[in-house]
Amino acid sequence: MSEQILETVERPPTRMTSRLDGELMEVSMGPQHPSTHGVFRMNVALEGEIVRKLKPVFGYLHRNHEKIGENTSYLGSMPYTDRLDYFCSMTNNWAYALSVEKLAGIEVPERAEYLRVILAELTRLQNHASLIGFLLSDMGAWGTPLMYAFREREKILDLFESLSGSRMMWSANCPLSSPSMPVSPVRCCAHVA
Amino acid sequence: MESSDEIKARAKAAVPGAKIDIVSNPGPANQPSLLIDNEHASAVARFLRDDPALRLDFCSNATGVDWLDRTVKKTVKVKKVVDGVEKDVDQTTEEKIPGYLEAVYHLYSMTHKHGPVIIRMRTADRAEGARLPSLTPIWRSAEFQEREIFDLYGVRFDDHPDLRRILMWDEFEDYPMRKDYREPDDYEFEPTPHDDVLEKAKQHYNPRPQLDGAENITPRNEAETLNG
Numbered sequence: 001m002s003e004q005i006l007e008t009v010e011r012p013p014t015r016m017t018s019r020l021d022g023e024l025m026e027v028s029m030g031p032q033h034p035s036t037h038g039v040f041r042m043n044v045a046l047e048g049e050i051v052r053k054l055k056p057v058f059g060y061l062h063r064n065h066e067k068i069g070e071n072t073s074y075l076g077s078m079p080y081t082d083r084l085d086y087f088c089s090m091t092n093n094w095a096y097a098l099s100v101e102k103l104a105g106i107e108v109p110e111r112a113e114y115l116r117v118i119l120a121e122l123t124r125l126q127n128h129a130s131l132i133g134f135l136l137s138d139m140g141a142w143g144t145p146l147m148y149a150f151r152e153r154e155k156i157l158d159l160f161e162s163l164s165g166s167r168m169m170w171s172a173n174c175p176l177s178s179p180s181m182p183v184s185p186v187r188c189c190a191h192v193a
Numbered sequence: 194m195e196s197s198d199e200i201k202a203r204a205k206a207a208v209p210g211a212k213i214d215i216v217s218n219p220g221p222a223n224q225p226s227l228l229i230d231n232e233h234a235s236a237v238a239r240f241l242r243d244d245p246a247l248r249l250d251f252c253s254n255a256t257g258v259d260w261l262d263r264t265v266k267k268t269v270k271v272k273k274v275v276d277g278v279e280k281d282v283d284q285t286t287e288e289k290i291p292g293y294l295e296a297v298y299h300l301y302s303m304t305h306k307h308g309p310v311i312i313r314m315r316t317a318d319r320a321e322g323a324r325l326p327s328l329t330p331i332w333r334s335a336e337f338q339e340r341e342i343f344d345l346y347g348v349r350f351d352d353h354p355d356l357r358r359i360l361m362w363d364e365f366e367d368y369p370m371r372k373d374y375r376e377p378d379d380y381e382f383e384p385t386p387h388d389d390v391l392e393k394a395k396q397h398y399n400p401r402p403q404l405d406g407a408e409n410i411t412p413r414n415e416a417e418t419l420n421g
Binding site for chain 2: 058059062064066067102103104105
């Protein structure tokens with residue numbers, strides 16, 4: 001604990017409605033709600049089905065990667081970036097690799113650049129496939145279209161598994177080298193399409 | 194876009210009395226930042242946002258940095274007379290710098306599509322004086338970021354519309370991203386602790402029965418129980 005702990009701030013009350021708001025019902029749409037996707041909580045004040053007030057509450061997906069990164073090497077922090085947004089892990093890796101290369105002044109070979117683009121686009125495809133599925137299920141389609149979308153996504157995830165051994169969280173993007181590719185990416189994309 | 198020196202000169206001309214320094218960041222990235230004093234920070238920020246040439250209207254990121262008390266050693270070559278001969282002698286000076294907290298803002302321009310311009314503000318110290326002016330009235334996107342700096346580093350922002358913890362739960366005390374933060378011993382329940390986790394666990398749990406065959410785990414004193 002730090003030596004001196006500052007006094008806690010006078011917090012605004014967490015309830016948004018008062019006794020005068022007779023019509024409003026205050027509900028906490030917690031992180032377990034399907035449409036919040038396990039990420040954040042909303043305190044909503046509802047009048048029937050109309051949302052009158054809303055206060056978002058954050059922190060449920062906060063894993064303090066900043067603090068962990070203080071104690072790991074540059075390469076060791078790469079798997080954490082996978083899990084920041086688990087649906088586009090290659091893109092997160094790429095952003096982190098770009099920043100490390102900028103800080104260290106490393107030049108990346110051209111083949112690596114091409115591979116990164118191809119694999120990031122595949123990641124984006126599987127991200128958008130699940131986007132369609134989640135969009136339909138949030139609109140009330142009860143999950144079957146989600147499974148159809150996930151079935152299409154599985155083809156891309158099979159490709160990822162053959163490349164790196166892991167379906168979603170593959171830290172293939174080392175800051176120094178290109179991801180290793182046992183099969184030609186062009187043929188794989190043709191298979192997916 | 195203008196260089197840091199030009200921005201500093203124009204900001205000093207626009208806001209009389211402002212003390213702006215350039216903190217250089219040597220290395221391949223080469224992103225120097227402007228260190229602004231706390232009294233004139235709002236005025237300088239308003240100038241940066243409203244100046245027609247700069248138009249830095251997007252605050253993309255605001256983070257905190259924790260500097261503990263540190264000693265900086267500088268070695269310079271000084272001409273001294275040694276044994277009657279003038280020589281170049283290494284003279285090492287130590288400078289003790291007390292610790293402070295910083296808030297670093299990254300500013301971009303959407304209208305002119307240039308940037309980033311990085312500004313910093315330093316607190317007086319890491320305890321009672323950890324206050325900074327809030328730049329939320331100028332850049333609305335700094336609202337949540339400053340709440341995060343308050344939550345994780347403990348920096349109070351004056352004039353912030355809604356300053357409370359954002360990532361940690363409301364009743365949490367202490368500030369996790371500080372360099373001298375130590376996590377509590379009994380934070381996570383570990384079913385089979387060993388090594389240093391075991392050392393910490395011994396202080397919090399009841400003695401385990403002998404039949405277990407497990408190592409004797411005794412509390413530090415008799416009054417400490419499982420829930421104590």
